[in-house]
Amino acid sequence: MRTLKLITIAIAALVLPAAPAVAQPPLKVQVVGEEYVPMRVAIPDFDAEGPGAEQVARDLADVLRADLASSTAFALVDKAAFIERDLDIALPPTFGDWSVAGVAAQALVVGKIVVNPGSNSLTVQFRLYDVYGQSQLFAREYSVPTPLNWRRLAHKVADDVYSRLTGDEGYFDSRIAFVSKTPGEESLRGRLAIMDQDGANAEFLLSGFSAVINPRFSPTEQMILYGAYVPDPKYPQATLLRTYLYDISTGRQEILAENPNSMEYSARFSPDGKSIAFSRSVNGNADIYVFDLARGTERRLTRDSGVDTSPSFSPDGKRIVFESDRGLGPQLYMMNENGEAMECPTSRTREAACRISFETGARFGDPVWSPRGDWIAFSVQRRGQFAIGVIQPDGKGLRVLSDGYQDEAPSWSPNGRVIVFQRTQAKGAGPKLFSVDLTGRNTRRIATPRDATNPTWGPLLK
Amino acid sequence: MMRSISLSALTAAVVLSVSACASNPPPEPEPAPPAVEKAVVTPPRVSPPPSPPVAPTPSGPAAGSRADFSAKATDRVYFDYDQYNLDDADRRALAAQVAWLKQYPTTRVEVQGHADERGTKDYNIALGGRRADAVAAYLKSQGIADTRIQTISFGKDKPLDTGHDEAAWARNRNAFTNVIVEAIS
Numbered sequence: 001m002r003t004l005k006l007i008t009i010a011i012a013a014l015v016l017p018a019a020p021a022v023a024q025p026p027l028k029v030q031v032v033g034e035e036y037v038p039m040r041v042a043i044p045d046f047d048a049e050g051p052g053a054e055q056v057a058r059d060l061a062d063v064l065r066a067d068l069a070s071s072t073a074f075a076l077v078d079k080a081a082f083i084e085r086d087l088d089i090a091l092p093p094t095f096g097d098w099s100v101a102g103v104a105a106q107a108l109v110v111g112k113i114v115v116n117p118g119s120n121s122l123t124v125q126f127r128l129y130d131v132y133g134q135s136q137l138f139a140r141e142y143s144v145p146t147p148l149n150w151r152r153l154a155h156k157v158a159d160d161v162y163s164r165l166t167g168d169e170g171y172f173d174s175r176i177a178f179v180s181k182t183p184g185e186e187s188l189r190g191r192l193a194i195m196d197q198d199g200a201n202a203e204f205l206l207s208g209f210s211a212v213i214n215p216r217f218s219p220t221e222q223m224i225l226y227g228a229y230v231p232d233p234k235y236p237q238a239t240l241l242r243t244y245l246y247d248i249s250t251g252r253q254e255i256l257a258e259n260p261n262s263m264e265y266s267a268r269f270s271p272d273g274k275s276i277a278f279s280r281s282v283n284g285n286a287d288i289y290v291f292d293l294a295r296g297t298e299r300r301l302t303r304d305s306g307v308d309t310s311p312s313f314s315p316d317g318k319r320i321v322f323e324s325d326r327g328l329g330p331q332l333y334m335m336n337e338n339g340e341a342m343e344c345p346t347s348r349t350r351e352a353a354c355r356i357s358f359e360t361g362a363r364f365g366d367p368v369w370s371p372r373g374d375w376i377a378f379s380v381q382r383r384g385q386f387a388i389g390v391i392q393p394d395g396k397g398l399r400v401l402s403d404g405y406q407d408e409a410p411s412w413s414p415n416g417r418v419i420v421f422q423r424t425q426a427k428g429a430g431p432k433l434f435s436v437d438l439t440g441r442n443t444r445r446i447a448t449p450r451d452a453t454n455p456t457w458g459p460l461l462k
Numbered sequence: 463m464m465r466s467i468s469l470s471a472l473t474a475a476v477v478l479s480v481s482a483c484a485s486n487p488p489p490e491p492e493p494a495p496p497a498v499e500k501a502v503v504t505p506p507r508v509s510p511p512p513s514p515p516v517a518p519t520p521s522g523p524a525a526g527s528r529a530d531f532s533a534k535a536t537d538r539v540y541f542d543y544d545q546y547n548l549d550d551a552d553r554r555a556l557a558a559q560v561a562w563l564k565q566y567p568t569t570r571v572e573v574q575g576h577a578d579e580r581g582t583k584d585y586n587i588a589l590g591g592r593r594a595d596a597v598a599a600y601l602k603s604q605g606i607a608d609t610r611i612q613t614i615s616f617g618k619d620k621p622l623d624t625g626h627d628e629a630a631w632a633r634n635r636n637a638f639t640n641v642i643v644e645a646i647s
Contacts, residue, residue, distance in 0.1 A: 265584065
């Protein structure tokens, strides 16, 4: 098992012999409805200084371009169209060469890689320009102790560019955990794995566990909740379903739940990472509970004879959306985290839990509240197909984003813009991971070394 | 530990065994159970090629073993789509499990609930839990001690049939009774 240690990235502001500032509205990606109008961005290869820097400069610019191109907010200008070449980060660019028809870049990123021959540390410097405004928007430098971590620098730069130009937080310097499945192996087998958000640096996280289910990233820390089927220590022919809390940075983990008379599963962190909501089945009946990680206390939230599962918190932690078949078939419901009745958005009546999905004949599940709070992602089964969709917390605006043979298990990017999910393309095909913009545009495969299920998108790295 | 290989006990269990009900798909033998250590008196036949291991002959599975349970009782009952209720046929099948468990009171079982691939992972874990509990509750109602039964749900993650059609799904909606403590040492 290879472990890429998370490193600290030093940040410094980059002072420029500034181009003359022209008073004008700041350059920003336009939004129509919820769709970005893609901004044309040009990213020439970065300049290089020091041993091995040229290769890193090329690779880093490639990853930066790929990150931005994977978002619906940007359209990358083809390098072949560039007029000005060999840009020097110390000098302003020739803006006319970038605004001319045929290039028509709205934003330009100029960068340089420096490998220090003594310490071998790696520094990236970059400047973001508003081409038509002929001004610098942003400049920064990042350093890491070794060139091995160059990909993270590319993601940091991509997050800065994204965040400067869209006004939203970025999501490129983050990781996705998932269950790795080897085709042909016994179906229960699955190993916890993690990779960069773009599919790079995939590795297994645990050596001893081979039947992992439902990993769920902490929204704040490099911690993961997951379930695992393990042999019952008392009766080795029997199996227990345990819930583990795993700290990726230390490798330490603890068993959160193991009761001889119940089964716990579907655990998910609260937004502050301090408690978890989960399902517990007792005598066949599944209800939702909340567990306080620091105090070790738990509260029961549902007391219904139906299946209540897949709880997910609102970003303020006050509400929980979940899946229940208390009505006819599985639907999405919402309740207060403190157990008090709430006024239902549709019926205006006060209920212990309010139904928010109503499509007849459709079976809803996997609800996951966006970290922005505006949407709840879900999977829905209708006409024999499983799709990923989003719905507003008041039950309005239902929109289906994807339609494969079986799409399920959505998870939001840390900025609530993109959803990663599991897709089985056709009967008998192996499950793979895909991402889609919340508008339903831009469905993309995220390559994994083997088959993969249950992706969970972690927070931005620190 | 008890090592009971009594012929009379064997016969009684055979009489009580009930075959799978017609509406249900045929039960599949579980993947080869762990070897029963030397409890079986090996017959001195060598020449013919080995026959399938499950055929219940008098020299077959050791009485009180997991294989014996599977041979004499229907070890799996099946459910309709999104259902977990037991019908009369299921209860007849489970009566054989009850009889076997009463005959070997030192045994212990794990009832495993399974679901087909349609439905979310979490919902199917819950549904498999309902199915396992339906069987466990029935066994308890027939006098099998609470302390001898545990349940687990594998949801849709451990299908009996890896196919993706109605027939496969029907086979995958089941509860399997797994003997975890045999009545042999």
